[in-house]
Amino acid sequence: MGNRNSEKPSSITILDVAREAGVSYSTVSRVLSGYEFVKEDTRQRVLAAVQDLGYVVNQQARSLAGGKSNVIGLVVPGLDNGYISEIARGIDEEIVRLRYDLLLYTTRRDLHREASYALKLTRGLADGLLLIVPLLTTTYIQTLKQQNFPYVLIDQIDPTNSSSVVDSTNWQGAYDATRYLIELGHTRIGLITGLMGLSSAGERLEGYKAALLDHQISYNPALVVEGDFAQHNGYQATQKLLQLSPLPTAIFASNDLAAMGAVEALRDEGLSVPDEMSVIGFDDIPQASITYPRLTTVRQPLDQMGRIAVRMLVDQIETSQTTPRRVTLSTNLIIRDSCRPMK
Amino acid sequence: MGNRNSEKPSSITILDVAREAGVSYSTVSRVLSGYEFVKEDTRQRVLAAVQDLGYVVNQQARSLAGGKSNVIGLVVPGLDNGYISEIARGIDEEIVRLRYDLLLYTTRRDLHREASYALKLTRGLADGLLLIVPLLTTTYIQTLKQQNFPYVLIDQIDPTNSSSVVDSTNWQGAYDATRYLIELGHTRIGLITGLMGLSSAGERLEGYKAALLDHQISYNPALVVEGDFAQHNGYQATQKLLQLSPLPTAIFASNDLAAMGAVEALRDEGLSVPDEMSVIGFDDIPQASITYPRLTTVRQPLDQMGRIAVRMLVDQIETSQTTPRRVTLSTNLIIRDSCRPMK
DNA sequence: ACCGGCTTTGCAAGCGTTTGCAAAATATTA
DNA sequence: TAATATTTTGCAAACGCTTGCAAAGCCGGT
Numbered sequence: 001m002g003n004r005n006s007e008k009p010s011s012i013t014i015l016d017v018a019r020e021a022g023v024s025y026s027t028v029s030r031v032l033s034g035y036e037f038v039k040e041d042t043r044q045r046v047l048a049a050v051q052d053l054g055y056v057v058n059q060q061a062r063s064l065a066g067g068k069s070n071v072i073g074l075v076v077p078g079l080d081n082g083y084i085s086e087i088a089r090g091i092d093e094e095i096v097r098l099r100y101d102l103l104l105y106t107t108r109r110d111l112h113r114e115a116s117y118a119l120k121l122t123r124g125l126a127d128g129l130l131l132i133v134p135l136l137t138t139t140y141i142q143t144l145k146q147q148n149f150p151y152v153l154i155d156q157i158d159p160t161n162s163s164s165v166v167d168s169t170n171w172q173g174a175y176d177a178t179r180y181l182i183e184l185g186h187t188r189i190g191l192i193t194g195l196m197g198l199s200s201a202g203e204r205l206e207g208y209k210a211a212l213l214d215h216q217i218s219y220n221p222a223l224v225v226e227g228d229f230a231q232h233n234g235y236q237a238t239q240k241l242l243q244l245s246p247l248p249t250a251i252f253a254s255n256d257l258a259a260m261g262a263v264e265a266l267r268d269e270g271l272s273v274p275d276e277m278s279v280i281g282f283d284d285i286p287q288a289s290i291t292y293p294r295l296t297t298v299r300q301p302l303d304q305m306g307r308i309a310v311r312m313l314v315d316q317i318e319t320s321q322t323t324p325r326r327v328t329l330s331t332n333l334i335i336r337d338s339c340r341p342m343k
Numbered sequence: 344m345g346n347r348n349s350e351k352p353s354s355i356t357i358l359d360v361a362r363e364a365g366v367s368y369s370t371v372s373r374v375l376s377g378y379e380f381v382k383e384d385t386r387q388r389v390l391a392a393v394q395d396l397g398y399v400v401n402q403q404a405r406s407l408a409g410g411k412s413n414v415i416g417l418v419v420p421g422l423d424n425g426y427i428s429e430i431a432r433g434i435d436e437e438i439v440r441l442r443y444d445l446l447l448y449t450t451r452r453d454l455h456r457e458a459s460y461a462l463k464l465t466r467g468l469a470d471g472l473l474l475i476v477p478l479l480t481t482t483y484i485q486t487l488k489q490q491n492f493p494y495v496l497i498d499q500i501d502p503t504n505s506s507s508v509v510d511s512t513n514w515q516g517a518y519d520a521t522r523y524l525i526e527l528g529h530t531r532i533g534l535i536t537g538l539m540g541l542s543s544a545g546e547r548l549e550g551y552k553a554a555l556l557d558h559q560i561s562y563n564p565a566l567v568v569e570g571d572f573a574q575h576n577g578y579q580a581t582q583k584l585l586q587l588s589p590l591p592t593a594i595f596a597s598n599d600l601a602a603m604g605a606v607e608a609l610r611d612e613g614l615s616v617p618d619e620m621s622v623i624g625f626d627d628i629p630q631a632s633i634t635y636p637r638l639t640t641v642r643q644p645l646d647q648m649g650r651i652a653v654r655m656l657v658d659q660i661e662t663s664q665t666t667p668r669r670v671t672l673s674t675n676l677i678i679r680d681s682c683r684p685m686k
Numbered sequence: 687a688c689c690g691g692c693t694t695t696g697c698a699a700g701c702g703t704t705t706g707c708a709a710a711a712t713a714t715t716a
Numbered sequence: 717t718a719a720t721a722t723t724t725t726g727c728a729a730a731c732g733c734t735t736g737c738a739a740a741g742c743c744g745g746t
């Protein structure tokens with residue numbers, strides 16, 4: 001018999017409350033879950049008993065019986081960068097507002113972990129799943145889909161177009177950034193791409209190409225170095241770009257972290273930003289505005305994305321309606337101090 | 344009758360596995376929880392059935408029956424700063440290693456939320472609690488204590504000395520920082536304190552005072568401005584310090600975020616760091632090494648603190664031994680570019 | 687005073703596990 | 717070979733709640 005870890009003070013259950021209030025336990029349950037047909041007088045007595053006893057509902061039992069956990073699972077690659085934290089902040093705010101709890105899983109970009117977490121969460125632990133830039137190898141997303149389990153992808157599109165998604169105008173943002181540099185007179189613009197397994201990275205690359213094309217600048221693959229969104233990778237990528245001759249006069253990094261790595265590398269090489277090299281980023285993470293020089297970048301409304309994702313997910317959960325929707329928020333060029341016109 | 348949200352495909356339970364494997368459900372349960380007295384042959388058949396059916400255990404049911412959720416609750420003020428994320432990263436790594444799940448709550452420094460979360464988590468949702476810099480108004484900590492519920496405080500001490508705690512040598516760190524500045528020849532050293540409701544803030548203030556005293560520099564309250572660990576507060580506090588005359592020649596900010604705010608304010612005032620003003624921080628958050636100038640600071644082993652806290656907590660959970668322990672990790676002065684000797 | 691309908695309450699079954707206990711199967715010993 | 721010890725398995729109860737169903741209470745209208 002499941003006898004509790006004896007130390008724990010025999011917890012007060014709904015039965016204790018029922019006894020105290022002189023009603024049946026079902027009535028207590030109904031009061032607690034806001035059922036309408038309970039006499040006002042009874043309701044008060046129950047509430048009083050709850051107060052007196054300091055009763056708090058046992059979520060596990062509630063979920064088991066009710067089939068709903070009120071927990072949302074969040075699967076992220078890691079916590080260690082402003083990009084994720086910003087999205088997470090938005091998610092968190094909205095989740096609190098909608099009275100859900102947040103179960104957090106980090107994958108370290110490990111596909112296996114991604115899949116096993118996702119699976120685990122579907123079995124009772126969570127009512128829905130939020131996936132931030134998952135490494136989309138459709139296998140487990142497939143499973144979610146089949147099980148009709150609510151989930152929303154953040155900043156990553158599903159090539160089959162059958163998942164709910166929140167993202168932003170990556171293509172347009174990259175186009176704007178590149179055009180801005182072109183308008184400043186730059187023509188040799190280096191690009192540090194993102195992790196090419198992610199759709200956003202591809203879209204940004206395309207936006208870059210399109211802007212060049214529209215301005216009669218021919219696309220030069222030598223100016224493009226593949227990155228992975230990490231800061232030290234931005235550093236290395238920049239070192240590569242610095243071996244080119246002639247040098248590029250501007251660098252478009254596919255995210256702020258990489259841009260910061262670029263600035264660092266340039267500083268280490270004794271090149272001044274923006275005087276000798278313009279640098280533009282993407283995301284507008286909080287640090288972007290406080291580094292030196294303050295980073296010109298393309299703003300993604302990260303917290304908004306998080307918030308909207310939660311709303312979409314909860315909507316799916318509560319209406320049992322899982323037809324895929326896609327919301328694309330628009331990006332914004334934020335001009336600060338890291339770019340300068342060609343002399 | 345708790346009939347599931349009809350869409351969800353009737354989930355496979357332990358009973359299905361049992362039928363498939365031709366054994367009783369208890370046997371399946373035992374195989375799954377690693378009970379030793381199961382014939383090897385049987386075990387294999389069960390495992391095979393599990394594979395075939397794609398069975399995944401339902402955590403809710405398991406916790407309800409077994410009295411253990413394998414979830415650890417983490418209560419933090421917010422996600423939006425490197426300090427928390429670093430600790431969280433350590434926590435996360437260790438939690439994964441020990442096969443627990445992480446339920447995350449943010450309090451926004453709201454006492455009421457802190458308390459209600461803590462309570463909620465104790466009722467079945469989690470097996471233990473990790474509290475990062477909680478606003479110690481003992482009421483709910485008291486409850487935890489009484490219920491003998493496992494918890495560990497991170498970077499905050501319990502004045503009554505009856506909680507398990509992981510922190511670092513705040514006093515010594517502040518002493519070292521101040522002494523370093525003094526040895527560089529500074530005597531007018533501004534201090535931006537942390538949120539004084541937190542023990543670390545007080546300890547750092549004391550360390551600062553002690554270092555002055557030991558070097559025959561009299562403590563001047565005008566040089567100390569109360570802060571709250573936030574970056575913009577560091578900015579404002581610095582503006583205040585800049586109204587003093589004569590000006591301080593160095594500023595010790597009680598954390599890196601505030602130090603970064605200080606650097607920003609100084610830059611906005613046209614004062615060069617470190618040439619015209621030295622700035623030293625505390626924490627060594629990841630950004631500290633990538634800002635410009637790179638920040639000299641006192642390193643706290645934040646991720647270590649997280650990791651150790653998890654170990655202490657899990658130890659409490661698994662041994663049902665909740666006698667308070669305290670682990671204090673040592674800090675380290677990290678010299679970078681934001682301080683310079685007095686000319 | 688009686689009936690029909692709505693509101694309010696209680697009972698019991700069930701959610702998917704774990705685990706004590708006892709029975710069954712097997713191994714060991716004299 | 718019988719008796720005993722040991723390993724292996726199954727049954728049933730419990731974990732703390734939700735909820736369908738039916739009984740009970742109450743109302744106004746007749």
